[in-house]
Amino acid sequence: MRHPFKLTLCVDNKKLSASSDTKHYSLLQIVVLGLLLFLMLSAQAESEHEASMARLDAIQAAADKSNDEGLRQLIEFKKNLPADADPKLRLETLSLLSGLYYDAGKGSLSKETVNEFTALAKKMRDQDALLLIDIFDSFEILEKSGVAEAFIHLDKLQARVLQSSSIGVQIRYRNTLASLYSISHKFDEALKQYLEMLKLSELLPKRQVQARMSTWSAIANLYLQMKDPEKALNATTEALAVSSATIAPKIFIEISISRGVALSVLKRNDEALKEYQSALKIGREENLPYTVALALFNIADQYLIKKDFKRAEMYARDAMAKSQALEDNWGIAGAKVNLGFALGGQGKIAQGAELVNQSLEFFKKSHANTDVEMILGEFSHMYEDAGMYKEALALVREQQKLSDEIFRSDRAKAVAVLQEQFDAEHRKKQIEILAKDNALKDADIQNHRLQQIVALLASLVALLAGAFIYVLYRRSKKLNEQLQEVNLQLEFHAVRDPLTGLHNRRSFIALMAARPGRVDVERREAYVNPDCMILLDIDHFKHINDTWGHAVGDVVLKEVATRLRNVVRDEDMLMRWGGEEFLIFSPKSNPEQITSLVERVLRAVGETAFTSSEISIPVTVTAGFISVPFSDVPEEICDWERALQIADMALYLGKTHGRNRAYGLSRLLVSHEEAIPTLTHDLAAAIKENMVEVIEVLGPVQEPLVA
Incomplete structure (x- = not known):
């Protein structure tokens, strides 16, 4: 890119070198010409920058679905960046590249890219990029000097973070704070930071869905650390309600593993194992070695619970090999623990104990007291099962001492703080009451005198x-x-949704929370007349907003809600699911009537154009639908959440086939054991492999909008 001052200099040189018989331009003409050239070049540069940023966003979206594909495209994109590319574009590229290298298990390349990012940020003196580097440094300080020094470091950065206009910087700062609070067992403070991150994610200019999913995943892990599996499970439900594996498989794997841990703690071991195996399958398909290692670790842990020590050993060794290849010390230590317990369960006590003690030493040095406390408990059980009661008792005492330090002392501090606050408020109220009492007495004396008068x-x-x-x-x-x-x-x-007056997402989740008990009571009827879910999305809604404005967009949303009310039954639940998405929950529907209901919905919305003032707007919807229970599959295997994910994929299939239509799943053509693992994350593949029968319902013919 040529510098604008060079442009002006070129014009001046041409003027000075002109011969005497050449026409001379006035100074005003030269300035005007230079300005026009500058504006043309600036406009071209801005257009090129916007196109490059759009390309980078597209690569990031591709990386969400396939890390290998995203990495391949990004390496090519970086290679072809011109020498005079915008430095901020380079920073964005390096930031994304380091993360993709890390997820691909290429740790050394990730570190090299981070170093390149740091050097460029310092050269540019980009305050937000430098601030991100300083925030990341807190983890290095944590490992070298402990959590107190890391907190001091973050505290020094607070003023700069507050001055930054970058939402991404603020989210990263709060996420790091939450991690340190979690390590320090200040769980309430950590939760506050995560809740603030959820609010901030709504302000992000892009990738809001991924940010919300990651934050809910972190909240689930926090609840697991607090030993509250029910809340952890609810947090994963909130995360899965945001999106699905088709949009962000990396984050989906994290959520699945957190969900598996919560189910395991709740003694729902078979469900937990299925979550881990699903995460492992997606991780292998997407070539995400860190998530593969994590899934293998948790599968090994689950087989330990089942006392299947041979399989536990096999998966633990596989997890350790993957972590060693990645040079992931935390993963190696975790895999060693499971391998030690698996060997101990097979009677190889000395060999197993040596591995467990090695990992305990690592976690103690890393200040991971919660992990240490959990390992001590399992270690004592291993000794107890082997008849080594003296060793088991020593470990139990160590565990109890550490547990008291982690939980009871923190709770006592929290109670003391609350008690102090309560006492202060109580004293304040007593003083206020005393003052009022004195005022009343004075008033009483004065009133008595006045009464006499x-x-x-x-x-x-x-x-x-x-x-x-x-x-x-x-x-x-x-x-x-x-x-x-x-x-x-x-x-x-x-x-209720304030714009349309329909039920909102929260009310539906509350309804579904009571579903397991109702289905158990009405199980036989549930399979004969299952519930039906229809997920709808307004076609080209962004085009409507961009063309006619958000006010007209709101009119369209309200009119769609009205038309949908007119076609559903009184007992059906109609919701605005979010943005331009709607959800119809039709309980106890005859399967033969589901297709008819979908046809009525498509006609009700798309048959007659919408009018606002003198504007006529053609509006259509695309839908995906499924029954619950689905095709006689027990809800323990395919519950409402998974069914809704499948309906979402069916909707997406309708979008890719031209919109203004609906795709629904009629029945499975193979056993659910074979179909569900594929169906729950790749509907197109399930259809291609002839695992499921799909119904297509076409909407009314009308002039389509241009996307």
Whole structure:
């Protein structure tokens, strides 16, 4: 890219070198010409930069689905960047490249890329990039000097973070803080940071879905650390409600593993194993070695719970080999623990104990007290099963001591802080009450004197007092009515979408929370007349907003909601699922009527164009639908969440085949053991392999919008 000052200099040189018989331009003409050339070049440069950023976003989206493909495209993109490319574009490229190298298990290349990023940030003096580097340094300080020094380092960065306008920097800072709080067992503080990250993710200009999924995954892991598996499971449900494996398989794997751990703690071991195996399958297909190693580690752990020590040993050795290839010391230490317990379970106590002790030493040096406490408990069980009660007792005592330090002391501190706050508030209220009491006494003395003076006016005072009390009563009654109305509005908005008045996502999740008990009672009827879920998405809604404005977009959303109300049954639940997505939950539907309902929905929305003022807007929807239970598959294997993920993939299939249509799953053509692992993350592959029968419903014919 040529510098604009060079442009002006070229014009001036041409003027100075002109011969006497050459036409001379005035100074004003030269300035105008230089300005025009500068503006043309700037516009071209800006256009090229926007195109490059768009290409980088597309590569990142590809990397979400296939790390190898994203890495291949990004290496080629970096190679072809011109020498005068915008430095910020280079920083974005290096940042993404380091992460993809890491996920691909290429640790040395990832470090080299981080060093290149650091050098460029320092050369540019880019404050946000330098701030990100300083935030990352806190983990190195943690390993070398401990958590206290890491907190001090982050505290020094706080002012710079608050001054930064980058939402990404603020999210990274809070995420790092949450990690340190979690290590320090200040779980309430860690949770505050994650909840703030959820709010900040809504402000991101792009990749909001991925940010929310990652944050919910982190919250799930925090609850697991707090030994609250129910809340951890709920957090993974919130994460899966945001998106699916088809959009972000990397994050989906993390969530699946967290979900598996929560299910394992809840003694739902078969379900936990299926989550791990699903994560392993996707990790291998997407060539994500770190997630493969993590899935193998958890599968080994699950077989230890099942006391299948041979399989546990096999998976633990595989996990350790993968972690050693990645030079992942944490993964190696974790795999050693499982391998040690697997060997111990087979009677090889000395060999197993040596491996476990090596890992314990590593976790103690790394200040991972929660991991140490958990390992000590399992270690004591290994000795107990081997009849080595003295060694088992020593470990139990060490575990109890550490457990007290981790949990009870923190809880005592929290209670002390709350008690101190309560006492302070109590003292404050006592002082206020005393002051009011003194004021009342003074007023009483003064009133007594006045009564003596105005005794003759007592009747009038009583009358006025009665009127005053009556007015106060009426005002109080009115305020109570207003308060009751406000409470009703708050209650309504808690479960309703404010724009359309439909149920919202939260109300549906609450309904589904009570589903297992209802299905158990009505199991036989549930298979004869299953519930149906229809997920709809307005076609080209972004085009409507961009062309006619968001006000017209809101009119379209409300009109779609109205038309949908007119075609569903009274017992059906209609929701605005988010953005331009709607969800119809039709309980106890006859399977033969589901297709008819979908046809009515497509016609109701797409048959008649929408009108706003004098504007006529053609609107269609694309849908995916499925019954729950699906094709006699038990809900323990394919619950409503997985069914909804499949409906989402069916909707996406409709989008890729031209929109204004619906795809629904009728029945499985093979056993569910064979079909479900493929079906839950790649519907197109399941259809191609003839595993499932699919119904296509076409919408009304009309002039389509241009995307």
